Amino acid sequence: MRRTSLTRRAARGAAIGALIAAGAFSVPALAQDSVYFANNAYRTGPFSGSGIPIGDGMRDYITMINERDGGVNGVKIVYEECETGYDTKKSIECYEQAKAKGTIIYSPWSTGATLAAIPRAHVDKIPILSMAYGLSASADGNTFPWVFIPPLTYWDGASVMVRHMANELGGMDKLKGKKLGLIHLDAPFGKEPIPILENLAKKYGFEVKLYPVAAADMQNQGSLWLSIRRDRPDYLYNQGWGAMNPTAVKEAVKNGFPINKLVGVWWAGGDDDARAGGAEAKGYKSLNFNAAGTNFPVIQDIIKHVVDKGKSLAPKDKVGENLYNRGVYNSMLVVEAIRNAQKITGKKVVTGEDMRRGLEALNITEARLKEIGMEGFASPVKITCSDHSGHLKAYVAEWDGTKWTKGSDWMDPLKEEVRPVIEANAKDYAEKNAGWPKRTEACDTPS
Amino acid sequence: MGTLYAIFVDPFMQMGSAPDLLVQTLWEGLVAGVLYALIALGFVLIFKASGVFNFAQGIMVVFAALTLVGLYEKGVPAWIAVFLTLGVMFLLAVTIERVVLRPLVNQPDIILFMATFGITYFLIGFGESLFGGNPKQMIAGELGLPRGAVEVKMLGGFVAFQKIDIAAAVIASAMIAGLAVFFQYTRIGRALRAVADSHKAALSVGISLNQIWVIVWFAAGIVALVTGIMWGARSDVSFALEIVALKALPVLILGGFTSVPGAIVGGLLIGVGEKLGEFYWGPLIGGGIESWLAYFIALAFLLFRPQGLFGDKIIERI
Structure with a gap:
């Protein structure tokens, strides 16, 4: 009787252990035509007031693309948030999880997290999108081929x-x-x-x-x-x-x-x-660098396909707020980069290395902004191999x-004032970090 | 020579040349000090009754303030929301006593201390599930707290007294005085002091330890609510308020963990000290020294008085 009980307990322990191990190392079940996108978020802690609307905007745009269009050219985006609480140590765990799960892009959402991820990403070949945050010097694509910092530093x-x-x-x-x-x-x-x-x-x-x-x-x-x-x-x-x-x-x-x-x-x-x-x-x-408000086709589509269907985490009155729309803009960059990577490589399901190429040749014109329902929402975006920011326009x-x-x-x-300082600081970064790799990645578009 | 001048002469020259700014700095320090004292009082009450340093006091401030604003957002009138929040804080006190403290009686103090970490993280998670992480506006106007400032021309300039700061100072002072009188002159207060002196002796004369613990945790909950309202009105109500509550630590080091007057005097000294330090000496090393200056003041003080300002001097034979 006692042996049975012990055996059962051991079996239960083994089962729990297996479940924990499976949880820790599990990879999200991806359909064949899907890509995985990991986003750091902070819905908790002292910075959640800023983190929540941004996370909501990002999530809702991706959901809208999946719901309305069935993904990007038929490829669904599996979007997952990793909660960091704006803690750099936690962000590194999130980076490692994202890498293990095969993310096509890493979205750090803090300058400290970006600084921690930059050396790793250059080894792991995962593109970092630090949209208007992070290391300003990383706008130098010749030194930082895996970091992108549009639309400005x-x-x-x-x-x-x-x-x-x-x-x-x-x-x-x-x-x-x-x-x-x-x-x-x-x-x-x-x-x-x-x-x-x-x-x-x-x-x-x-x-x-x-x-x-x-x-x-x-x-x-x-x-x-x-x-x-x-x-x-x-x-x-x-x-x-x-x-x-x-x-x-x-x-x-x-x-x-x-x-x-x-x-x-x-x-x-x-x-x-x-x-x-x-x-x-x-x-x-x-x-x-983005507009606030709901008076844009893209936001109306989010309301129609996501919010009204109860698929958003945001209360309806928060949709269209400034930071919410900022999150939408960030996800738009990701989606357009996927589309671009598909076009450049001819593949439907792209990898992190393909995404780097897609980001590096990103050219979102006024006409394209209009097509995606963002006319007047933001200024056009153009990234080149040497300029990973674009140093684009902003307004007050x-x-x-x-x-x-x-x-x-x-x-x-x-x-003209900023760019020389960026290049000098990028050079300085490479010198201070012994063994910093020289760029070997090919350039798809002339800079 | 220049450095010595910048440290020992220039700040005092500045005080003399702009005395209105000195008065303003002292006022800001006093207001902050009273609020620090109020937070520290929450720690002292629990430490006196149970010997436990309640790490959860900071999150109790956030939890109380969020409950109040959350109830108001659900349509409960402001003052009824205050009383309902007090009810919630009472339930919290009872729950903590039943679920956490009672089973840990006779365990070493460090175990109880670690249990308050558990309470902290539970309340963070529970609070975020209930109220979300978005910052909320404190319902200061609805509670009748004043807005605006009174500007008094003096000393060749002016000193601005924010009405909300005056209200904070008055309410916090009244609260501190009320609690001091309650614990000094009432039967429950005497029982608390008996428990603080010796749990076993208190039990032997029929004082219920469990009841006392509920009372002090509830009192700490009331203190948390008042602190949350006052500090929330000065900024907003979010989980970042928990960090502000940790400002009470240097106050406790300075004032002693067991002394109500120590919490008050320590709060004022730290409040005034850090504001003067940041304003007059901070620029010498790039500013932003306020967060550690309070600890520096407290630790420097301990060199001369290890038991704190009013703490009990403990002499143990080895």
Whole structure:
């Protein structure tokens, strides 16, 4: 009797062990005509306020492509999220899982996670899409053939901020003697724009004041805003994320800083970020490279094929918010890259190596944007073998008290200033990382 | 020479040249300090009653605030939502006592401490399942909390007193005073202090340990709710608030883990110290020193008074 019980227990233990092992190493059941796309997400933790709408937008666009079109040229996209909580250590686990499951592209969704993945991806031959985040120097495709950072880098963003200041002040020559404050998360993401801002400050004669915010003090910015009151910067650029953004907007309102002189990087442009400041936040600005709102065929199709069918995780009133649409834009880049990879290789089911080629020859024209229901939603995207960003246009979005509106024309980054710094930093990265591989990948389009 | 000047002279010159900013910094420090003291009080209450450092106090702040806002979003009027949230915090206290603490009686303190980690991660997961991860706006206006600022011209400049900060300081102070009186002068308070002195002696005179634990966890829940409302009104209500609650750790190091006055004085010292440090000395090393300066102040203090400001000096024979 006792032996039977022990045997049963052992058998049960073995079965549980087998299940755990199977779970840990399982590969999603892929239909023959499907590709696997792993996306890091953070629906939990201090940064979930920004992570959730983006994750929803990404997920819903892919679902819409599968539901409406049956996938990309008949190839369904198996989309999976890996929860990181914006933790770089967890993101590495997610990367390894994605690799094991054969992802065709890796979407890190944090600058720290991107930095950790870059060396791995060049060995594993998995393309990284760090859309408008990550290592700015990775825009140099000659050094980083496996990293893509469209439509622009943080350095481009900082230069657009400088251009915006100059436009308001009446010209680049009017920047002399002005003071630009940079409020930034004290993390790799937050520090990214510092080198280019310091370069531009030297060239145009303005001063940069830094206001770092530790992750532990994202909601405790009292001292920082006292320093801002003392230093009286003419403009503030907020390189913030998660809970840091609504607090910054609230503090600006509370401290009487002119709200129209506070401009966030595109990641500080969440609807919840601006809403936190109440009525006084009207006029808060954020850089942007996608439109907000639902008045686009692509968003209408998402509502029809995904949201109304109960297949979205987003509440309907959140669909079309700025960060939601940002997620849609990111997934659009992935889908267009798959389509391009299919065209270049002649294969239906593409691999990571095919995707790299698809991304490197990505050319989304105005006409193509119209075809996919995104006319006026974003500016055209063109990536080349040497330029993995495109350094494309951005605009300044303005909060009107209830929603984001277009507050300026599309502006080009100061590419002539940014590009040499990118190339110099890419070279520096390769030198500092001994054994960094020389590019051997062929180029499908002339750069 | 220049460095010495920047450290020992220039900050004081700045204080003299812009005294209004000094007053503003002190005010910001005091408000933050009162709120830190309130959070620290939640830790002290539980530590006094059970010898457990309650790591879950931070997530209790988030959980209470999210419950309040969540109920309001479901259509419950604001003040009824406050009372229902208090009910939820009471149920939480009872559950923790029954499910976690009671089975662990007589276990080493470290086991109970680790159990509070378990409570933390359970509440994070449970809270995210119930309320989602999206940040929510605190219903400050609906609860009658004021907006706007009072600007007082003084010392050649002005000092802005945010009405919400004044309200936070007043409410937190009243709460601290109320709890201090409750535990000092009521029967339950005396029972709590008896438990804090010796569990066995308290049991021998008929004090119910289980009842006391429920009461202190509920009191810590009330403190968590008030902290969540006040801090949520200053930023928003999200899981990031849990990190703010950890600001109470240096306060506890400074004030002592068992002292209510220590939590208050420690909170104020840390609040004022970190704001002055960040504002006047932070720029010397690139700013952003606030997050570790509080620990530095507390640890430096321990060199001279290892038991904290008001903590009990424990002498054990070896």
